[in-house]
Amino acid sequence: MTYILGIDSSCDDTSASVVVDGSLVLSNVVSSQAEIHEKYGGIVPELASRRHIEMIWPVVEEALKLASVRLETLSGIAVCQGPGLIGSLLVGCSFAKAVAYAKGLPLIGVNHLEGHIFSVFLLEQRPAFPFLSLIVSGGHTSLIRVDAFGSYRELGRTRDDAAGEAYDKVAKLLGLGYPGGPLIDELAEEGDPESIPFPRALIPGTYDFSFSGLKTAVRNYIEKVSLNISSDQSLMQNVCASFQAAVVDVLVKKTEVAVKKEGIKSVTLTGGVAANRQLRAAMKEMAERMGIELYVPPVALCTDNAAMIAAAGYLHFVKGDIAGLELNPRAYLPV
Ligand code: KG4
Ligand code: ZN
Numbered sequence: 001m002t003y004i005l006g007i008d009s010s011c012d013d014t015s016a017s018v019v020v021d022g023s024l025v026l027s028n029v030v031s032s033q034a035e036i037h038e039k040y041g042g043i044v045p046e047l048a049s050r051r052h053i054e055m056i057w058p059v060v061e062e063a064l065k066l067a068s069v070r071l072e073t074l075s076g077i078a079v080c081q082g083p084g085l086i087g088s089l090l091v092g093c094s095f096a097k098a099v100a101y102a103k104g105l106p107l108i109g110v111n112h113l114e115g116h117i118f119s120v121f122l123l124e125q126r127p128a129f130p131f132l133s134l135i136v137s138g139g140h141t142s143l144i145r146v147d148a149f150g151s152y153r154e155l156g157r158t159r160d161d162a163a164g165e166a167y168d169k170v171a172k173l174l175g176l177g178y179p180g181g182p183l184i185d186e187l188a189e190e191g192d193p194e195s196i197p198f199p200r201a202l203i204p205g206t207y208d209f210s211f212s213g214l215k216t217a218v219r220n221y222i223e224k225v226s227l228n229i230s231s232d233q234s235l236m237q238n239v240c241a242s243f244q245a246a247v248v249d250v251l252v253k254k255t256e257v258a259v260k261k262e263g264i265k266s267v268t269l270t271g272g273v274a275a276n277r278q279l280r281a282a283m284k285e286m287a288e289r290m291g292i293e294l295y296v297p298p299v300a301l302c303t304d305n306a307a308m309i310a311a312a313g314y315l316h317f318v319k320g321d322i323a324g325l326e327l328n329p330r331a332y333l334p335v
Contacts, residue, residue: 003020007096008304009084011048014059031059046087081111112309117268121311128265131267136271137163141273150319159208161211174240189277191238269295283296
């Protein structure tokens, strides 16, 4: 059996996980930094790195303990190499290199997006190649055609804000907390998604996304109606529902066009925004209408986690794709 320890410290969560044979998750520990960044309405990179340094060993220790696995039992260590915040990545990479060196273990560098793509390999039912991977998180919004492990074509990506970033920025405009996604998701549940016609940036002829215009439209609307959170709950709910409808509409429509043009039979939805109930429902409806299969991991495997890094790391490991100690983090790293 192959035991891979996965480590992810790419953004604001410190995570470690032990996965057997690239499919069975023995542990998946995530230490969230949301409380630290909440008062700033977004991630403060320096604070994120410092917290990773404090948490990396306790989180790894906990993951090994929950899996009843010792460092010596491991077959290899897979670490997220990028893309992400460079100071944050540096902590995970330095730690993984040190442990790999000290214990004589193979080291595997994993692209964070590759991790999100192969998080679906942790499901009981895996998608067959080729599949379309929609990754929607706080840092990424990408539509990727996956023909095999290691064979990817990014069809489109966001030109400005990521979908989750738009959620977080709109939440900040509305005076809500951080991360904004779950809060807007909750408020939108009671609102009317058709009450405010926010713009949909469909950018014809490309699979690229853009969410900054939508964010500005929400800001203009709030200024126009002088929205006061405490005084008008139903208006707040309507803003959330209408904003969310615009985001979901664009994500689903673009995916639908790609499914048709690429002749794809399976779609995967991952990343933190994949936790969104409206997005999940709309993608499911689209998949049923198009007669294709939709794969959406449970929320714990959608948001940043190390199990997905271990899953992708295992695929590198069996290919003999082992990194040397010269492995360095990269803030920008295309799949
Ligand atoms: O994948 P993730 O944990 O970290 C990044 O790689 O960014 O995604 C975090 C993002 C945040 O922007 C958060 O607001 C968003 O995912 N998010 C949601 C929901 N839960 C988390 N967005 C919409 N609806 C949700 N339920
Ligand atoms: Zn991510």
